[in-house]
Each structure stands twice: as structure tokens, then as C-alpha cells.
Amino acid sequence: MSTEGVRPTGADSDALGARLKAYEGRPAAVGGVGKDPVNAPMIRHWCEAMGDTNPAYSGPDAIAPPTMLQAWTMGGLSGHEGRTGAYDELLGLLDESGCTSVVATDCEQEYLRPLRPGDRVTFDSVIESVSGRKTTKLGTGYFVTTRTDVRADGGLVGRHRFRILKYAPARRKPPAPRPRPVVNRDNSGFWQGVAEHRLLIQRCTDCGTLRHPWLPGCNACGCLDWDTVEASGAGTVHSYVVMHHPPFPAFDPPYAVGLIELTEGVRMVSNVTGVPYDKVRIGLPVRVEFRTYEEAEGALVLPVFRVVEGEGEGEGEGEG
Known part of the structure; x- marks a missing residue:
């Protein structure tokens, strides 16, 4: 989803927005550990799915595709134990305000060094920013951005910024009436x-x-x-x-x-x-x-x- 066409709404009276802003800089995950080390089968599956035949991703000196950065930090259905209560509190406040729907909008990644099979990935996440109240075609809500610092062997290898929109769905307009046929004496x-x-x-x-x-x-x-x-x-x-x-x-x-x-x-x-x-x-x-x-x-x-x-x-x- 693009943020184009998003407009601010009632910023001067946005009491909830002020409460949400207080969560900026608070940790969302601490000491997270990747479920698996960087490994060749995952790299192969990724390359096959993406149709990426770059020779750098196979062989004895293979590196992982840089765009796999988030794959090594994902917790799967069981989730991660390192997640903090601050992020849950933030989402809870949004839910209580009626912003019960969520959609991912965009992500940004920075690559500092390539990952290789065998690397053990650790990471920390922070609530980097919360926007003021915005109105979109989906509804009115707030953009929440988290930043994840990804490390291997203690060194920073990349950053992943992930942005979602938590919003109250816009009310659907009732369906418009169908145009009625023009009936005259001839028809x-x-x-x-x-x-x-x-x-x-x-x-x-x-x-x-x-x-x-x-x-x-x-x-x-x-x-x-x-x-x-x-x-x-x-x-x-x-x-x-x-x-x-x-x-x-x-x-x-x-x-x-x-x-x-x-x-x-x-x-x-x-x-x-x-x-x-x-x-x-x-x-x-x-x-x-x-x-x-x-x-x-x-x-x-x-x-x-x-x-x-x-x-x-x-x-x-x-x-x-």
C-alpha cells in the first residue's frame, strides 16, 4: 500500500496520538534470536521462488541474498520470546480506540555485510516512530514504524524498517441505486x-x-x-x-x-x-x-x- 493521498486529521485535538508518541524509542524486541542459522536450503528455496539465478547464492562460497534479511528474524507461528510488552501496549491502545484493522504499507532495508551459511542471527527492535492521525481510503488511523537491527557474530549486518497502518475501517457507503430505464409511450x-x-x-x-x-x-x-x-x-x-x-x-x-x-x-x-x-x-x-x-x-x-x-x-x- 502506498501512503500517497494520506491526509492528516485533527492533529490539534489528537490526544490519542500524543499517548502513542510516548512509545517512540521504546524496545519492541530485545535479544531476539533467529530460529535457524543462515542455511543453504532456505537460500535455495528463496532463489527458486524469486527466480534469482545469481551464482553468488550457491556453491561453497555462497552468500545469502541481501533481501532475505527479514527471513532470518521471523518467528513463524510460534512467535519470538524476545518481544517486549511495549509494542503490545501500543497496539492495544489502538485497538481500544477502534483502530482494529492492520495493513502492512512498506519496508526499508539497509545491508552492511552479506550473511553466509552458518551465521547465527540475533536482533533487537525498537518502535521508531508513530505518525499523527491520518485518513486514508481504508479508514482513519496511525502509521507505526519499527526498526530492527540485525546482527551476526555480534556485528551489525543490516537494518529493517517495517511500517504498518493500524486503522478504524471506513464506513461503507450504501450501494448507489441502479439507473432506471426511461419508459415512454413507445416502449x-x-x-x-x-x-x-x-x-x-x-x-x-x-x-x-x-x-x-x-x-x-x-x-x-x-x-x-x-x-x-x-x-x-x-x-x-x-x-x-x-x-x-x-x-x-x-x-x-x-x-x-x-x-x-x-x-x-x-x-x-x-x-x-x-x-x-x-x-x-x-x-x-x-x-x-x-x-x-x-x-x-x-x-x-x-x-x-x-x-x-x-x-x-x-x-x-x-x-x-
């Missing part, structure tokens, strides 16, 4: 059909041409008289786009929007669901389903097209 019949879970297509009573979207007259012969037929709901993806931008509060991109060719021969635009957005393909068979969204303005029913089971490459959901 009201279509939306009435949708409300009844029926997909209605206009049909010219003169030449029999089917049309969608709904129009006041026939494009083929100009006749103004029409009736409707109920579509089967089956079709295929004729074309599609995956929406990433612009963001809109009511939707959660990315999601697929398809131009669906119904078996009756007309095409309509709607969301493609039932498979992940990146599995949508031209030609996929789909079938209409009607989704109801409970909104403050009343229930909203929309037709979407779900990929026919067994035709996609995995299950997932699109935006309805």
Missing part, C-alpha cells in the same frame, strides 16, 4: 412485459417484420400498426464489450455487456452473466433471466442473459 409495453417476466418483441401487423428496440412504426414498410410476440428467451452472443471505465457507483467493473441475437432474429443489449467476464465469447448460447433489484424507488426488474450451463469455461457472475 412501455416492453417494460410491462419485463415486469411480468416476459420478453416481448414488436411485430408489424402489415408485413410481419419483428423489431427491437420498440419503435412507433415499422422500418420495413412504414406501417404504424403492430402487435407483439413473446420471445423464447434463447439467443447467442453476437458481440460484446467488457466495461472497465468509466466507473459508476451502482456497478462493480469489470463486467460484460453483450449484443444478444435472439432466435427470433432481433438483437438487444444487456449484461452477460453466468461466466467470468473474461470467458465471454462471440457465439456463446445464452438464455434470458429476469433479475429483481430492491431499490428505494421500488423494485426494478431487468432482463439479463445467462450463458447456457455447460457452455462456459467456469462459473462466475456478471453485473446485472
Whole structure:
């Protein structure tokens, strides 16, 4: 996580921040000892995981990759016995204030000499700094930085600074309402059909041409008289786009929007669901389903097209 965009909040009245500042300079761990000496198997696993083929990390004169510095000090699930109460007290104060969530933000390392297999690592940690109260997109809280001095055979080999944000999660905004369709005298019949879970297509009573979207007259012969037929709901993806931008509060991109060719021969635009957005393909068979969204303005029913089971490459959901 980057600290870009972080802004201070109410620094003048930050009584908790003043209490937290008192912990700066207090030890977080004293006399910590690495669980294992620096060893070739750990180095090999690290290099394989990182794809690092530097010859300096293998052979009889091998050194450990400098970026493994923290690996030799980590306590694993059992933890370290050298941890002091001061760090726990600091985190406890933050928890009591509502800053119950934590995220690692960044680390800095200094390398003074390389470690070699057989080196025994010891370390001490100090609470180096506590920021004033900050507001981030995650929520409001405090950045806490610890500095670990790493030694081998009594000599300093490196320093590791680790920064976390302890914060009170920001309240989630209620979901934005979905945009409602514009219903007018020309298309009201279509939306009435949708409300009844029926997909209605206009049909010219003169030449029999089917049309969608709904129009006041026939494009083929100009006749103004029409009736409707109920579509089967089956079709295929004729074309599609995956929406990433612009963001809109009511939707959660990315999601697929398809131009669906119904078996009756007309095409309509709607969301493609039932498979992940990146599995949508031209030609996929789909079938209409009607989704109801409970909104403050009343229930909203929309037709979407779900990929026919067994035709996609995995299950997932699109935006309805």
C-alpha cells in the first residue's frame, strides 16, 4: 500500500496520538534470536521462488541474498520470546480506540555485510516512530514504524524498517441505486412485459417484420400498426464489450455487456452473466433471466442473459 493521498486529521485535538508518541524509542524486541542459522536450503528455496539465478547464492562460497534479511528474524507461528510488552501496549491502545484493522504499507532495508551459511542471527527492535492521525481510503488511523537491527557474530549486518497502518475501517457507503430505464409511450409495453417476466418483441401487423428496440412504426414498410410476440428467451452472443471505465457507483467493473441475437432474429443489449467476464465469447448460447433489484424507488426488474450451463469455461457472475 502506498501512503500517497494520506491526509492528516485533527492533529490539534489528537490526544490519542500524543499517548502513542510516548512509545517512540521504546524496545519492541530485545535479544531476539533467529530460529535457524543462515542455511543453504532456505537460500535455495528463496532463489527458486524469486527466480534469482545469481551464482553468488550457491556453491561453497555462497552468500545469502541481501533481501532475505527479514527471513532470518521471523518467528513463524510460534512467535519470538524476545518481544517486549511495549509494542503490545501500543497496539492495544489502538485497538481500544477502534483502530482494529492492520495493513502492512512498506519496508526499508539497509545491508552492511552479506550473511553466509552458518551465521547465527540475533536482533533487537525498537518502535521508531508513530505518525499523527491520518485518513486514508481504508479508514482513519496511525502509521507505526519499527526498526530492527540485525546482527551476526555480534556485528551489525543490516537494518529493517517495517511500517504498518493500524486503522478504524471506513464506513461503507450504501450501494448507489441502479439507473432506471426511461419508459415512454413507445416502449412501455416492453417494460410491462419485463415486469411480468416476459420478453416481448414488436411485430408489424402489415408485413410481419419483428423489431427491437420498440419503435412507433415499422422500418420495413412504414406501417404504424403492430402487435407483439413473446420471445423464447434463447439467443447467442453476437458481440460484446467488457466495461472497465468509466466507473459508476451502482456497478462493480469489470463486467460484460453483450449484443444478444435472439432466435427470433432481433438483437438487444444487456449484461452477460453466468461466466467470468473474461470467458465471454462471440457465439456463446445464452438464455434470458429476469433479475429483481430492491431499490428505494421500488423494485426494478431487468432482463439479463445467462450463458447456457455447460457452455462456459467456469462459473462466475456478471453485473446485472
